[in-house]
Amino acid sequence: MGTVHALLAGIDAYPADICTPLTGCLNDVEAAEELLVRRAGGRLELTKLLNGDATVSAITAGVRHRLGRAGPGDTALFWFSGHGTEQPATERAHLDIEATGRCQALVCADGLLVDKRLGALLDEVAAGGVHTVAVLDCCYAGGATRGRHLTERFASPGAAWFAAAARDARMPEQPAKHVLLAATRLDQSSYEGRFEGRTHGLFSHALLGALRAASPTATYREVHAAARSRLEVSCTYQRPTLAPAEPGGIADQPFLGGTGARTPSPYLLWKDRRDGWQVDCGSGHGLPAGPGTEFRVTRPDTPRRAPERTAAAGRTVRAATVGVERTLVEPVSWSPKPAEVYPVALSALAVPPASVALTAPDEPAAARALARAIAGAGPGGGPSPLLHRVERLEDAGALLFRIEARGGQAHVLRRDGSPFVAPLPLDGPEDADRVAACLVHLTRWHQLRDLEAPHSPLTGRVxxxxxxxxxxxxxxxxxxxxxxxxxxxxxxxxxxxxxxxxxxxxxxxxxxxxxxxxxxxxxxxxxxxxxxxxxxxxxxxxxxxxxxxxxxxxxxxxxxxxxxxxxxxxxxxxxxxxxxNTVPFHLDRWDPLAPLGSRGTALRHADGLLRFDAxxxxxxxxxxxxxxxxxxxxxxxxxxxxxxxxx
Missing domain, CATH: 2.60.40.10 (Immunoglobulins)
Incomplete structure (x- = not known):
């Protein structure tokens, strides 16, 4: 397995007279670097260009001379987080190939890098037998090779910048030789938002989350589809793009060529002298960061040679502290042998609760009723482990419900302001409870849809x-x-x-x-x-x-x-x-007219865990x-x- 050459460029500190400064691009680069180190380890050669260092010439030279050092069997990755822009195509050669009649470009620290020019540079790298990929988290990225409560990653610099950039923008003579994971379609804006107090591009956040949960052999097509599904929770008018997407092509190769990551094996439970019992799985593998997740000892493949492990099969340990590479656990009603190592599997997953932000400035009575209903949405009228109130949008997790009470209705909205469901009435005494029931239902559905087993040895087997x-x-x-x-x-x-x-x-x-x-x-x-x-x-x-x-x-x-x-x-x-047991995986469709007493799904998940029981x-x-x-x-x-x- 060859070397992974990576060029990561991120710009937050744009000149204020040119375009709006951003706050999440350096975070994108930092998170991408962490993932690459985990995947490639000592085979990674990394170059970063941040803020003012990410000039047109520096990025061009980085692609040519840093990524260009890659040879046959190596992998080259270019990642850009920043502003994108577009201008009307004026030259005849540009008009012939630009389906929208407009040219797209990356906004570097001192000028523009036209998409076609970038594509040609990447294809030069790929021509040497190098597995080449670009990740672009900027507006109008679908042509290259971030609404409300969100920051748009679009800039509109002067025409002089475009004129200078277009002079050496060659038109492609053949299909692209590299694979592109773009934040948007050709004619769309991309956005950045805050997740648990940290700003990221919506696409970068979704893509990195998909990659953390993916197997080492996951293809670009699989990773892209998973990232698109994650992004839809926040924004409906930003559609990530994969190109080229033809079946059997580079899109169906493993991400970064597979990067030589080890094949996942069953999780192991053992005792550390200092920290106690632990399992070799953590947040870096995609495990939810909160406590409560459970592991169950599985039957070993050779039970006659492992009588102690066989006797412990079916016993449970519960997560106490989730670290990056390991999880400290506590045995539940049993005492493992300190010198033994046990194979375990995830048996109950503590999926993160949805964040709920409530605003009703002109309807205080409705706000109080909704707050009470949300606080008592759990079994027996107590708090629901599926919902978590946040006062600020920036403190929300990946799944956010913005509840706006106005005009006698409750609007259940995404980050971008688009609706999850049709507005719900706020007229009768049960209406606030119906809104809370809706939130529980939607949370359950999204948890099922986005369910993934971190680094499972069965991934891809069927x-x-x-x-x-x-x-x-x-x-x-x-x-x-x-x-x-x-x-x-x-x-x-x-x-x-x-x-x-x-x-x-x-x-x-x-x-x-x-x-x-x-x-x-x-x-x-x-x-x-x-x-x-x-x-x-x-x-x-x-x-x-x-x-x-x-x-x-x-x-x-x-x-x-x-x-x-x-x-x-x-x-x-x-x-x-x-x-x-498939009972926890059944949900009726959301019906706002159904009697509240008929909704039994929340009772099946009273502890907030999704259980994998027989x-x-x-x-x-x-x-x-x-x-x-x-x-x-x-x-x-x-x-x-x-x-x-x-x-």
Whole structure:
């Protein structure tokens, strides 16, 4: 495995007379550096250009002479966090290739670097057999190779800057040889916001979170789709872009060529003389930082040679302090042997609560009612572990609900001001409780959708595939991170697409694995009926949704299939060593008219943990539960967009 050459450029301190200074770009670079050090270790050669050092000439030279030192088998990464800009394309050569009629550029400390020029520089590096990738967190980044309560990463410098930058901007003569992960589409702005008191670009925050949770073999396409899903929680009008996105190309190679990271192995529990019992998994692996997560001892592969471990199978330890590389834990109702090392698996995940910011300056009575309802949204009228009130938006976590009470309604909004659901009335005595129930429901849904097992040894062992019903060629997410399926046109009107949903288990794993397929809908529902609430799939075998009958992707009954109509589903595959109780994974769709007493989902999660327990023994007599419960587990998520063409 070759060297990873990285050039990281971040600019916060822009001249005030040119554009608005930013506050999150250096944080982006710092977090990217931390991730690269973890992934590449001693094989990393890193160059950083910060603030005034990130000039046009310095970035150009950095790409040519720093990244240009990479050779065949090496990896080159260029990361830019800062302002982007655009201007009308005036030269004929530019007009021929700019679909928007405008040129895009990175705003460096002293001028502009036109996107096409940057692309050519990166392709020069890639031409030497170097695995080359660019990450651009700036406006209009989709052409290159950050609304309300958010700071836009857009600048509008004078025309002279563009004239100077365009003089040496060559037009590409062939398709790009490098892969691009861009914060936006070609015509969109990108934004930065605050997460738990620290500012980041929305895209950088989402991408780095996806990478921390990803396996060493995750591809650009998989990482991009995961980052896009994370970003949607904050902003609906910034769409990350992957290019080139053609199936089988560089987008389907491992991120940074895989970087030689070790293959994940089962977590281990052992006792340190100074700190006590610990598990070799921490926040750096994607584990939530708060306490409460639990691990369960699994049955060893060779029980006869490990009688002590076999006897302990099914015992639990609970996280007390989550560090970067390890988690200090406390045994629950048992005493491990100090000299023993036990294999463990995540058995209960303390997923972070949603942050709730409440504003109602003109309706104090509504504000008081909402505050009481949110504070008593848990079982028995107590606090809910799923919700956390924040007074300032900058203290919020990744999932933020902005509740604005105005005009007799409660508006449940994202960071960017777009709605999660239609406004809810604030007229009757139960209305505030309904808003709180909505927040609990939405939190639960997002926790399921974004569920990932940090560095699981089962990641990638079983694959979820979606193919057209009349084809065996799997569909792949496009440059927007979604699998697009379109209605056809029949004699009686629009015809829903039909697909085959398959769960493929390669023969190389050597053992059967329990597979659960969740369908999470954009009506905030989750169900497991596509694959019989879960089944074992043996090595070398394929499981089929609906027993190999076609899966019809259609708009729900309350959404007529008019031209331009869209519905989204997130299909999440959960793979386990043992059978899994799927009760915690079921949610009805959000219905504001449903009686409050019918919402029992919150009671299943009274402690704020998502548990990976085995089902009752009597439910699966043919496959008795192994000691250790569900054991190791992993997930894969595929986002599907079903749409009715406009013409």
């Amino acid at each position: 694959r979820l595939e979606i193919t057209p019903w009349d084809s065996d060629v799997p569909l792949v997410p496009d440059g927007d991170g979604e699998i697009a399926c379109r209605y056809g046109l029949g004699p009686a009107g629009p015809v829903p697409p039909r697909v085959s949903v398959r769960i493929r288990h390669p023969a190389t794993t050597g053992r059967r694995l329990w597979c659960v397929l969740l369908d999470l809908t954009d009506s905030y529902a989750s169900h497991t009926g596509l694959f019989d609430d879960g089944r074992f799939v043996g090595p070398g075998r394929t499981g089929y949704a609906l027993d190999n009958r076609p899966v019809q992707l259609s708009l729900p009954a309350h959404r007529p299939p008019r031209p331009g109509a869209v519905v989204r589903d997130w299909l999440k595959l959960i793979v386990c060593e043992g059978e899994l 089902p009752p023994r009597s439910s699966r007599d043919a496959h008795p539960e192994e000691a250790g419960g569900a054991g190791q587990w992993a997930t894969q998520t595929v986002q599907v967009r079903t749409e009715v063409p406009r013409c």
